[in-house]
Amino acid sequence: MSLITTLARLEAVSTGRAQPAATVRHRHLSDHPLVLVPLTTAGEAGAPLGALVGTDRDAPQLLVVPQPRDRDLRFAFLSELADIVLPYVDGYAESVEAAERNETDPETGKRVKVEVELCADAPQLIVPSRAGVDFLRLLGRSMRFRRTAEQDPETPYPAPPRVPLLGRWLTHFGERARMPGSSLLPAMTDLLARHWSTGQSTLEDQHLGALLAWIDPPEGRSGAEAALEAELARDEQGQLRHPPAGPATDPAFDNKLLAPAFERYDRARTALHAAEDGLEADDRLGALTAAEEEIRGLVLSRTRPTWDAVWHGIDLLRALPEGAHVEERWTRDRWSFTGHRDRVTAGEPPQPRRDDAVTAANKLASREREQARLEAQEALDDPLVMAGRRLAGEAFAGEVTDVVMTYSEGKRPSPRPLVTVRTEDRPHLGERAKVYRSLGGKPQSAEFVGYEDSAEGSPEGGALIVLKILDKMGRGKEPEAGSVPEKGDRVCFTLFEHEQRGGAKLPEPEDTPWTHGGPPGEAVQETADPVTPEDVL
């Protein structure tokens, strides 16, 4: 955390309200996001309890597993979820625009431009918290290797159709969520914490209710009070007034409300199976439905507040103007979405359990590159972020006090103007360090020449930095108009590069060196997780 964010947090403590941590919105927000509030069962891996899901804030769909340990009910839930999520995802897969991509021609080995399709927009799934992202990734893993009866008639416990496909999509969304700056599957707590600093620690910011209370406290109350209530207040029955955003539920809820409801449901189901004639069965079916309704009510009561909170967060974020580079990063998300769409249509197998060495190294490298890109772009988009970089000595802003025209030595002298900038920042400039400024969206580079003595009795403090502008001045002998700062201009130079270069190219997977396990060999069809008798609940 930089000192500027720390200061914002302290101001939040002192004023009782969250303080801005950004002046623009740094993440893309879809006009039609799909909000998903999942709940899970404690102690079981990947056993959903229910979910509230939909694109219409006034009409969420409630999905419930009345007995999470029952495999058939779990499959029914996942199948219903697939029926909501997949049509939403498919809706974005159809509308495409033409785009170009650089590819290596397999015959000549040259880089050529290829016409490809790019989806015009991409789906966006929003979950309440980071734990929700992890849970979707887990669900994706639990589903993608399942086989349907159609794929493999021999498979025991076949999955309903489309469930494996949902698994592959959730896996893709979950993987993409690890990419810095990606917005395919954001967590609301992360989005809010990026744009506001609260008067509590980052650990406590993981609580969506408390975070929102700091940012937008109810009338007449301080954020601190409201956050405390959101975190801890319980009703007469000992239940939290503001249920946690999940997917884990409060143990008091599990023990006092959910467990008895499950028991009633189990009993009603056993009674129904034991019914001897139609009339009795009818009665008992009624009891079973009532028991199921009760569980549905319980799940709704724990997910609805979170659902509303997520939409509240969306409202707050929409009020912020979008940062200039957000669209560009969203285009990368669209590429990622299009890429996976193509892999699914091409009939490729689901993502493997473990990546091979080259894929893993590529993923890591691209995440590092995206992280650097995100940091640079956020600083360029947002003066508040840039202020943090200036404080850290990674950028400086100031006024141009002098411009002297010089030329490069060589056959064709090019302009190399010397620009003197007065700044109060203290950049860490090494000898001949390169610095960059944004000129019409493109980086213009300059070289640090030296400090000038400001001993002329200038009333203003600060250092005088002399820079030599190196490029973006056109081909002529005289620099193009507007390409060189003029005296009196306010300029801002960064020590970091604005655009990220890709690293060294990695070998093809079949050329993986022995140090990294050698070539991965023939791709084998990953088998579904074995079904053990212990699994049958």
Add this chain to the structure above:
Amino acid sequence: MPLPRTRGTALRQRLAELRGPEVPAKALDARALAALAANPGCKRRAILDGAGVNKTALASALGAPSAFGQSQFALTRGNAFEAKVKADGGAELLRLVHERLDRGAEPPAEAEVPDLTAIGPEGRTARTALALREATAGAWTLLDHPMLALDVAGSPAFLEPDAVVVHPDGSWTVVEIKSFPLLDGSADPSKVGAAARQAAVYVLALEEVAARLDPAPKVRHRVLLVCPKDFSNLPAASAVDIRKQRAVTARQLARLTRIEDIADTLPEGTCFAPDLPAAELTAAVESVPATYAPECLSACELAFHCRDRSRAEGAVTSLGRSVRAELGGLTTVEDVLAAARGETGDPDDPAVAALRRAAELRSEALGARPEVLRRRPETPEGPAEALGVSACR
């Protein structure tokens, strides 16, 4: 004539007084110890744990109840899994130990599972030590829920690992059984870390037992972590190297302020019995200093109480340890803000200078600094330009 009181019984007496008459002592488990070692500077936690005070009850009595609880679903599932792992005299468990840690040894065809039942924790500790001494050389022995004692800041803590295995070569291995899944060979790192810290405490306690034997058997520094495999409840195991956690925990346990020293600083008649009136309890708790940090929220039952206090004092640590580290000698919110506004503080102090610069840059970026405008009235651009808002584009 009363017997002369030794230092040990005097301390025990004193701790019993602190706990309150007729309040049974709460045993210090490995989880609490690992949490204590994570915040070794907290005297409040040290004395309360050392005296065996039930912190959950204390927190409720103080009006800041802890939020810890375990769902019965998780409990049932965890117990069922542990029972499954240890079924058939621990055959599956020993197979995993053999496969993961000791492939060179004889495969465990049959193992001894000594009976460890005894009365009271001391009795069980003695019984465990006996079973460890008598473990036959050249055979596998499984100790199911043994009891170990560890001296913590001057008072004994009794610990109960899930299992300890004696290898045919005489060395000992700690086994931790957890119910979080091992998914495609990897598990949640924070949970594995917690399990490793816990296991490190058991290893330290076992080493004390081993040191009393001649020749002293080796306590292995690779423990076996057993978790459900993927989405099933079949056991999967992984060897976890806990040398680092062991070293850290050993160092921090040694650093813990002696409990008797803390006890000596308390005013006469201090008592933490949860049935006392809240005001009296608060005063008693306040008489021991705490070092609250947000990490306490996930480890200590008293965290909400300490957080309230820390916030009321305006301590910057309540925003995180890293925040505190950044601000030099300034420890309260108001101090920092006053220094940032330029009202107090020495401008030559680097922390103060950095703060002022940060405050200046922040308000400049937020567009709330009229001085900037006033200083440069000749600027031809609009106000936003002059503020540097879009200068970076």
